[in-house]
Amino acid sequence: MRCKPHALFAGVCLLLAHVAAAGVPTGLALPPGFGLTVYAESVPGAREMAQGAQGTVFVGSTKGEVYALTDADHNGVAERVRVIARGLQLPVGVAFHDGDLYVSAVSRIYVLRDIERHLDDPPAPELVTDRLPGETHHGWKFIAFGPDGALYVPIGAPCNICDPGPDHGKLIRMRPDGSGWQDVALGIRNTVGFDWQPETGRLWFTDNGRDLMGDDLPSDELDRIDRPGQHFGYPYCHQGDTPDPEFGRGKDCRDYTPPVLKLGAHVAALGMRFYTGTRFPPRYRGAIFIAEHGSWNRTRKAGYQVVVVRFEHGRALPPEPFLIGFVREEKALGRPADVLVLGDGSLLVSDDLTGAIYRIDYRP
Template identity: 35%
Template sequence: MKIYFLFLIAFPLSLFAQVKDSKELPEPFETKSVSNYSNVIGWKDAETPKAPEGFTVTKYADGFENPRWMYVTPNGDILVAESNSNYSILKQIGATIIGAGGSNNLKHSADVITLLRDTNNDGVPDLRETLLTKKEGLNQPFGMLIIGDWLYVANTDAVLRYPYKNGQTKINEVGEKVADLPAGKVNRHWSRNIIANADNSKIYIAVGSGDNIGEKGMENEVMRANILVMNPDGSDLEVYASGLRNPVGMDWEPITKTLWTSVNERDGLGDNLAPDYLTSVKEGGYYGWPYTYWGSNYDPRVPIPPYVRLRKAIEPDFSLGSHTASLGLVFYTENTFPKKYKNGAFVVQHGSWNRDILSGYRVVFIPFENGKPAGKSQDFLTGFIVDPKKDEVRGRPVGAVVMPDGAMLITDDTTGHIWRVAYTGK
């Protein structure tokens, strides 16, 4: 009752009419919030994910330890960041479960960046080298970026850069720290993605919240739940957009050149709240966390402190469904996929752990026209869920990149696979 009383003091009753406006959202706690982790059983030798007719899915590489994120270098090499939480997700949220994605939930972070090179262009890498390790300064690495003669790596607590020459396969130097990033003891959302603008004059950094809704203290959320921006030398680090609970994937929409991101929303409000989303990112924009979700829908668990002046939150552009854990994001700008995919967005959904019936565990495609979503999301890569009424899944997709030949690579972190999706004809 105290929380609701604070709301009534802080806001006029008329604002509550907005709660069910956007996307006809259900009421908070309309369904019970559950812990429902999947049991990852892996892929048999002949099994692959399923893509639409005309596409071929093959195993590009395997044997990784939690391959999370990828980056394509100027010469076409694929860099793979192998990383994970350094402590159990079970301990993190205080849950007791069975079969929570196998032993992967208990693993430490490998802290490795692996380089893959396909020298004969047959769709399978024939060179595999360890580019960087913990010895060179990796600490839960995620986003990677090359600007000039520098390779940038976003650790969970800092952005490092390494001297790099095109085609290099091993780096022995310890990374130079160019910027500290917020991590600390409360670090539920540990991944840090990075992307540069067109002229490489700015680097954007996606930083998730420390916990779910700031329940462990907003003092732990300084510079978090934001997209940050800085100069390549680390100077002028500041908030570019705020109130984004856990932004992960970032890419530039190819027509308008606008930054877009995929965001994981809050837990604990029920099966169908709150929707993860895909949205354009406005400089100086505020997207609601922790006080509201999907625009001006208030979270009844979060009291509004008297000293907080709440700005009107921007409503996201596109719903990706609740608890889908939408991570990877890439706009398709090559020409080998059918025309309908040109300039559209692919979003990789790692999958739910807190929904009665599993959601996500797939790659979806969102068509775009004139820089905006132009239709419903379409399943593109499926087959990860064995049976929707059971909790068994074959794997959990995470990140995506488009290769110079137009094919797409998808990481599957719990099984250590990277899948290649190519269009081979009708």
């Protein structure tokens, strides 16, 4: 693979090979030694990803379908892209648990039983619960099973800025059968990505800041839950130190949990995962990769990249650009939505604008 320095980031390798698939942007850039290939195309509206026990990659979408991608010969390219569910309402979230695939669909959670044994004849989605709020504003749900075996489900605020009341603006968990709901954290505007740190077991999540406070306020957040029931400030306080112009009157930001890191205003930080593989160099092991979907109403675009948050002596360092090149002359060529560490240690990135799934490998 040929490589030359990228004009925007010193020491970043500009990759020109292996991205020639239809509709996929060229000129995506990674740090030296990393390579990028197209793992799969034709996954319209690709959002959250999950890997099954037999290696199948499941992808939720904004288009009403759920996909299964299989790489039978383990060459880093999915030979088959199957649709395993159709006609669901924004089935963005997917989570694999004990052989079953759970799918979020705004007010409902479904499950496809024993899915990897039935990819060619998928079962009808079985309803787990239909008790979630039905608003589509921040109603698209990233879901995941925690180390406790519970399904974690966000309930975003049904607005840009409002008092969401007790039924919105939080993260909950439930048993796999949909029972036993519990609030995990409050004061969350809209989290579309979370993961558990392997060393500590603590839950970290991204949260999108509100709009219409200007180009540079407030920042999206990277947060950590240290105890159940923490309140992270929404709608009263943003980014840990900025009272809301309307709902922050009479409030003190010190009464709420501040973010671990500010990620930048309007970058739309979505899917995030801890890097648990060994394929990447040691400096990336245990780090957090975050997909930044990108701004929609900023004067100049922000986000549109994958960043990495590394740790030094247990402290999270500021985010560093990792995969860039999705914006050219203020035109969006792609929009990263999620990241997923595969069993072989490579990293997948979903792009809901082009419908592509990229695979990042390290091969110095």
